[in-house]
Amino acid sequence: AQSVTQPDIHITVSEGASLELRCNYSYGATPYLFWYVQSPGQGLQLLLKYFSGDTLVQGIKGFEAEFKRSQSSFNLRKPSVHWSDAAEYFCAVGGPGDYKLSFGAGTTVTVRA
Amino acid sequence: DAGITQSPRHKVTETGTPVTLRCHQTENHRYMYWYRQDPGHGLRLIHYSYGVKDTDKGEVSDGYSVSRSKTEDFLLTLESATSSQTSVYFCAIWGEGGSSYEQYFGPGTRLTVT
Numbered sequence: 001a002q003s004v005t006q007p008d009i010h011i012t013v014s015e016g017a018s019l020e021l022r023c024n025y026s027y028g029a030t031p032y033l034f035w036y037v038q039s040p041g042q043g044l045q046l047l048l049k050y051f052s053g054d055t056l057v058q059g060i061k062g063f064e065a066e067f068k069r070s071q072s073s074f075n076l077r078k079p080s081v082h083w084s085d086a087a088e089y090f091c092a093v094g095g096p097g098d099y100k101l102s103f104g105a106g107t108t109v110t111v112r113a
Numbered sequence: 114d115a116g117i118t119q120s121p122r123h124k125v126t127e128t129g130t131p132v133t134l135r136c137h138q139t140e141n142h143r144y145m146y147w148y149r150q151d152p153g154h155g156l157r158l159i160h161y162s163y164g165v166k167d168t169d170k171g172e173v174s175d176g177y178s179v180s181r182s183k184t185e186d187f188l189l190t191l192e193s194a195t196s197s198q199t200s201v202y203f204c205a206i207w208g209e210g211g212s213s214y215e216q217y218f219g220p221g222t223r224l225t226v227t
C-alpha cells in the first residue's frame with residue numbers, strides 16, 4: 001500500500017529565512033512524487049513533481065525538492081521565504097499508470113515578519 | 114486552469130437529508146476524483162472515475178455514491194448526510210499530454226451538516 005508521512009504539522013519561519021518541509025513515502029515500485037500548495041480558502045496548486053532523472057527538481061515560486069530513494073524522502077525547500085508562502089503544503093505519491101495519488105496530512109507554514 | 118468547476122461552493126444541510134455535489138470539467142479528461150479534506154487528514158479519496166459509467170471506491174467511500182453519465186460531469190451524492198460528513202470536498206481530474214501528468218483540482222465545496 002502506498003502512503004505519505006509529513007512529520008511536521010506546523011512550521012513557523014521568519015520572512016527571508018530558509019524553509020524545509022519533510023516528506024517520507026512508502027510505495028512498492030518507482031514512485032512519482034508531487035508537492036502541492038494550498039493557500040487559505042483555495043484549491044490545490046502543483047508546486048513541482050518528480051518522475052525520474054535528476055533527483056533535484058525545480059518548481060514554481062522558487063521551490064525545489066530532492067528525491068532520496070535510500071531514505072524514501074522527497075523534501076521541499078526554499079532558500080528565502082516570502083510572506084506569501086504562508087499556506088498548507090501537501091506531499092503526494094503515485095506511480096506510472098496508477099492514476100491515483102496518496103496525500104500526506106499536510107504541513108501548515110506560518111511566516112512571521 | 115484545467116477548467117474544473119464545482120457546485121455549489123457552499124452548502125448547509127440538515128442531518129438525514131440527501132445532498133449532491135457536482136463537478137464539471139471542460140477538457141474531456143478521462144479520470145475524475147472526489148476527495149474530502151479534513152484537518153489532520155490531508156486529502157482522502159472518496160471515489161474516482163476512469164470513464165463514463167466506470168467508477169471505483171477510494172479509501173473513505175462509506176456513505177457516498179457517485180455517478181458519471183457524461184464525460185464532463187462527476188456527481189457525488191450523500192444519501193443521508195451525517196455530521197461526520199461536514200468537510201471540504203474537492204474534485205480533481207488527471208491531466209495528461211505534453212509535460213502534464215498530474216492532478217488538477219477544483220475550487221472546493223464547503224459542506225456543513227447540522
